[in-house]
Amino acid sequence: MKTPAPPFDAATVRSALLGWFAAQGRDLPWRLTGQDGRRDPYRVWVAEVLLQQTQVVRGRVYYERFLTAFPTVQALAAAPQEAVLKAWEGCGYYARARNLHRAAGAMTERGIPTDYGGWLALPGVGPYTAAAVASLAFGEAKAVLDGNVRRVLSRLYAVSQPTDLWAQQAADALLDPDQPGGWNEAVMDLGATVCIPKAPRCGGCPISSHCLAFATGEPGRYPAPKVRAAVKQVRGVALLIGSAGTPYLEQRSGSLLGGLWGLPLEEWQEDEAGQADGAGWADEAGQPDRAAGPQGTGRQAALARLQKRLGVTGSEFLGTVQHTMTHRRLSVAVYRAAAAPALPLTPVAERPLSRLDHKMLALAEADRLQPLLLG
DNA sequence: AAACCGGGGAC
DNA sequence: GTCCCAGGTTT
Numbered sequence: 323m324k325t326p327a328p329p330f331d332a333a334t335v336r337s338a339l340l341g342w343f344a345a346q347g348r349d350l351p352w353r354l355t356g357q358d359g360r361r362d363p364y365r366v367w368v369a370e371v372l373l374q375q376t377q378v379v380r381g382r383v384y385y386e387r388f389l390t391a392f393p394t395v396q397a398l399a400a401a402p403q404e405a406v407l408k409a410w411e412g413c414g415y416y417a418r419a420r421n422l423h424r425a426a427g428a429m430t431e432r433g434i435p436t437d438y439g440g441w442l443a444l445p446g447v448g449p450y451t452a453a454a455v456a457s458l459a460f461g462e463a464k465a466v467l468d469g470n471v472r473r474v475l476s477r478l479y480a481v482s483q484p485t486d487l488w489a490q491q492a493a494d495a496l497l498d499p500d501q502p503g504g505w506n507e508a509v510m511d512l513g514a515t516v517c518i519p520k521a522p523r524c525g526g527c528p529i530s531s532h533c534l535a536f537a538t539g540e541p542g543r544y545p546a547p548k549v550r551a552a553v554k555q556v557r558g559v560a561l562l563i564g565s566a567g568t569p570y571l572e573q574r575s576g577s578l579l580g581g582l583w584g585l586p587l588e589e590w591q592e593d594e595a596g597q598a599d600g601a602g603w604a605d606e607a608g609q610p611d612r613a614a615g616p617q618g619t620g621r622q623a624a625l626a627r628l629q630k631r632l633g634v635t636g637s638e639f640l641g642t643v644q645h646t647m648t649h650r651r652l653s654v655a656v657y658r659a660a661a662a663p664a665l666p667l668t669p670v671a672e673r674p675l676s677r678l679d680h681k682m683l684a685l686a687e688a689d690r691l692q693p694l695l696l697g
Numbered sequence: 698a699a700a701c702c703g704g705g706g707a708c
Numbered sequence: 709g710t711c712c713c714a715g716g717t718t719t
Contacts, residue, residue, distance in 0.1 A: 373714040377706065381714085414703025417717075448716045468714045510714055519712060520708075547711070551700060577702065577718085647703055677704065 328495070329479075330532035336498045336505065342528035343508035348515070350378065351385060353507070363434055363459040364395045370454045371418050371446060378514065384413045395434065399426035407581050407674035420581055421446025438464050449490075457502040465493035466506045470513025476545035477517060480534035483546050554650040557592070559624040560585040560643075562658045563634060564667040566686040570632075571668050571675075583668075584679035586632060587654065590624035621655055634659040641685045645678040656682045658689075 328335075352369035355361050368388060373381050391409040392398040398406065403423050410419035425444040435441045437460065442452040449467065456462035465471075467490050475492045476484050484492075498505035516523045522541050524530045535541040562585055563570040571583040629635060637657035645652045661667070670683065 370714065371716095375702090375713055375715055376704080377713045380705065412704080414705085415715085417702065418715090421716085446716065450715055454714070466714070469712070470714065507714090514714080550711085579703085645704095649701065649703095 329534060330529075332496060335496070335529050335532050338528040338532075339508050339512060340498070340501070340504060343504065343511060346515075347508065347511050348378070351382060361459045363455055365389065366459045367441075367447075367451070367455050368422070370451045371422055372413070374418060374451070375415060376413065384410070395426050395429050398423065399430040403581060404674060411582075411674045412677060412680075416579065416581060417577070418446055436460055438462055454506065457506050459503075461503060463497060463499045463502045465490070465497040465502070466510070467493050468510060470510045470517070471506075473519065473545060474509055474513045474517045477522070477535035477541050478529070478533050480538060480544060482544055551649060553646075553648075555592075556589060556650050556652045557621070558587050558589045558652065558654040559621055559628060560587045560654050560656045560682055561625075561628050561632065561634070561637065562640065562656060562682070562686050563632070563665055564661055566670075566683045566690065568667045568669050569683065569686075570661075570665045571670075571673055579676050579678075581674070582676050582679075583673040584675055585656070585682055586628055588624040588628045588631075590620045592620065625655075625657060629659065632659075632662065632665065634662050634665075636660060640689050643678070643681045643685055645681060647678075652678065654678070654682065656685050658686065 352365055353361075354365075369381070369385055372384055372388065376384075388409045391405070392401060401423070403420065406419050406423045407416060410416060413419075421444075425446060428444060429435075435444070438452050438456040441447050441455050442449065447455075453464035453466045456464045457466065467486070471493055472484060472489050475489055475496075476482065479492065481488065493509075496509075512527070512529075516527050520542060524533070524536050524541060527533070527536075530536045533541065535544040569585060572586050573583050574580055625637060629637065637659045640656045640658055643652075643654045643656060645654070675683075
């Protein structure tokens with residue numbers, strides 16, 4: 323899949339796309355330039371990390387929130403990680419926030435990098451983000467390769483399954499070295515608003531006359547869809563102790579929602595049902611079995627593990643929460659237990675929580691309000 | 698190279 | 709339901 327000789331004149335394509343961008347480009351908050359005509363690298367960096375796998379329309383709200391909380395790299399570095407995660411709450415891929423915080427610490431010690439290689443060395447900064455900051459804030463001639471650019475190039479050259487190497491070489495070859503920042507933004511804007519994944523709007527495309535996929539008559543067939551891993555079904559039990567506004571919370575660790583807080587949660591497997599040898603089951607004798615059968619017993623076992631770990635007894639079933647996280651589908655049964663003196667209760671507003679935990683708390687809130695609604 | 702990591706928009 | 713999003717890190 324060698325990059326074919328361009329079926330077009332690069333200068334003509336650049337001129338057409340940059341002209342379109344000047345007239346039709348999006349007006350976005352992170353494109354604001356200072357009085358010197360330059361952009362604040364910190365603000366560019368935050369925006370680029372925020373927009374990793376996050377659509378622009380959604381990113382705007384988080385951008386304002388995050389910049390208000392941490393206007394400078396010094397402010398970000400000085401904050402506790404928990405405050406950074408709180409500002410990121412709900413945005414997903416929380417390693418991004420943890421890496422932003424770590425990188426800010428490195429920058430206050432060693433200074434802000436001024437070139438591609440320096441940025442690439444920071445945690446959470448890969449080839450895309452390093453190229454974006456280098457070109458947009460420092461004018462370095464580095465071509466970005468994101469989902470938009472990949473799709474535009476796939477169509478422009480009619481390459482159905484572009485590899486990373488091919489796409490990067492094609493992007494490098496097309497980059498306008500005289501205005502790399504503007505060129506990078508122009509290609510991404512085209513991909514986001516015209517050269518969109520399904521039903522591309524070729525009628526409004528400034529370079530369709532140069533596009534090999536357009537010439538085939540079926541540009542929407544490029545690029546071929548990615549093969550994705552199967553979604554895993556995960557089942558769990560969670561316990562609400564205290565109130566929905568001030569529950570007992572635990573801090574999660576590991577790669578999944580690491581650093582965030584949430585209700586105590588215990589997973590259970592489909593195949594553990596009915597195979598227990600009796601250990602830990604004694605407490606279950608008096609429990610009403612709301613979900614009879616193999617699944618019910620697995621769930622009850624997980625609930626018993628939770629109760630034992632936290633030293634609470636008795637529980638009331640509140641309901642089940644469904645939550646999808648791209649690669650897995652969670653189904654969590656939520657129970658309420660009486661407060662135990664040894665367990666500290668924390669206002670939800672003081673901790674970063676995932677959407678999953680907010681859903682579980684909303685369940686408890688609805689349960690509390692139900693008598694009022696019925697009355 | 699493939700899996701993993703959130704959450705939501707558009708269809 | 710599907711696919712994808714201004715990707716990066718880990719295995």
